Amino acid sequence: MKKFIVTFTCMVMLLFGVSAALAGGPPWTGHAAPFDFLFGNHIDQFQQSKLLGNGDLQGFFYITFTGGSVQGAPAATHGEDAVGWILYGVPLKAKLLALPPMMQPQWCVNTVDLPREQGFSHFHWVGMPMMGDGLTVGQFYDGFLLKLTAIDTFFFMMGEGVLVTPGIDDYSHDNIVTSCP
Numbered sequence: 001m002k003k004f005i006v007t008f009t010c011m012v013m014l015l016f017g018v019s020a021a022l023a024g025g026p027p028w029t030g031h032a033a034p035f036d037f038l039f040g041n042h043i044d045q046f047q048q049s050k051l052l053g054n055g056d057l058q059g060f061f062y063i064t065f066t067g068g069s070v071q072g073a074p075a076a077t078h079g080e081d082a083v084g085w086i087l088y089g090v091p092l093k094a095k096l097l098a099l100p101p102m103m104q105p106q107w108c109v110n111t112v113d114l115p116r117e118q119g120f121s122h123f124h125w126v127g128m129p130m131m132g133d134g135l136t137v138g139q140f141y142d143g144f145l146l147k148l149t150a151i152d153t154f155f156f157m158m159g160e161g162v163l164v165t166p167g168i169d170d171y172s173h174d175n176i177v178t179s180c181p
Contacts, residue, residue: 024082024083024151025060025082025083025086025151026048026060026083028048028062028080028081029048031044031048034050035048035049035050035059035060036050037049037050037051037057037059039124039125039126039127039143039144040126040127040128041125041126041127041128041129041130041131042130042131043124045078045080046061046062046063046078046080047059047060047062047087048060048062049087049089055090055091056088056089056090056091057087057088057089057090057091057144057146058087058088058089059086059087060083060084060085060086060087061078061083061084061085061087061148062078062079062080062081062082062083062084063076063077063078063079063081063082063084063154063156064076064077064078064079064082065081065082065154066157069155070157070161070163071155071163073153073154073155073163073164074154074155075155075161076154076155076156076157077156077157077158078158083151084150084151084152084154084156085148085149085151085164085169086148086149086151087146087147087148087149088147088149089144089145089146089147090115090120090144090145091143091144092109092113092123092142092143092144092145093140093141093143094107094108094109094123094125094140094143094145094176095107095108095138095139095140095141095180096108096136096137096138096139096140096141097137097177097180098137099132099133099135099137102159103159104132104159104173104175105135105175106175106176106177107175107176107177108176108177108178108180109123109145109176109177109178110178111178113145114145114178115145115147117147118168118170119147119148119149119168119169119170120145120146120147120176121146121147121169121170121171121173121174121175121176122145122146122148122173122174122175122176123143123144123145123146123175123176124144124146125141125142125143126141126142126143126144127142145176146173147168148168148169148172148173149167149168149169150165150166150167150169150172151166152166153165158172
C-alpha cells in the first residue's frame with residue numbers, strides 16, 4: 001500500500017509540473033501556500049517551492065524579461081514575472097570549494113549522493129548568509145541539489161549570459177563538481 005501511495009504521489013506531482021509548464025507556470029504569490037518553503041537567503045527573491053513528504057523540494061524559479069533580446073531570444077533576469085524553470089530538489093550537504101568574484105559559489109558534491117537521473121547541476125544552501133560572499137570556503141552546508149527544467153526559450157542575463165531552451169537545463173546555474181580535493 002505504501003508503494004502505491006508513493007507512486008500515486010509522484011504521478012500527481014509529475015502531472016502538476018507538466019500542467020504548470022504548459023500553462024506557463026503559476027503566478028508569483030510571495031511564498032503563499034502551498035509554495036511556502038523558504039531557503040532563508042537571496043534565492044527566495046525568485047523561487048517559490050514546497051517541501052514534499054519525502055523531504056524533496058518541488059517548485060519554480062521565476063524570471064523578469066528585460067525588454068531586450070540576445071541571440072534572437074528575449075532577455076531575462078531572475079525576477080517575479082514569469083516561471084523560467086520548474087525546479088526539483090533533493091536535500092544534500094555540500095562542501096564550498098570557491099567563491100569566484102561576480103559568479104556563483106562552487107560546490108563539491110559526493111558522486112554517491114547524486115540522484116541517478118540527469119539534470120541535477122545546481123546546489124543552493126539553506127539559511128544564512130544572505131549572499132554567497134558570506135560563505136566560508138572549505139565548510140559544509142546543508143541545502144538542496146536542484147534540477148532545473150526550462151519551460152521556454154530566453155537568454156538568461158547572469159554572468160556572461162546563456163541561451164536557455166526548453167527542457168533540462170544543465171548549464172545556466174551549474175555550480176557543482178564531483179571530483180573534489
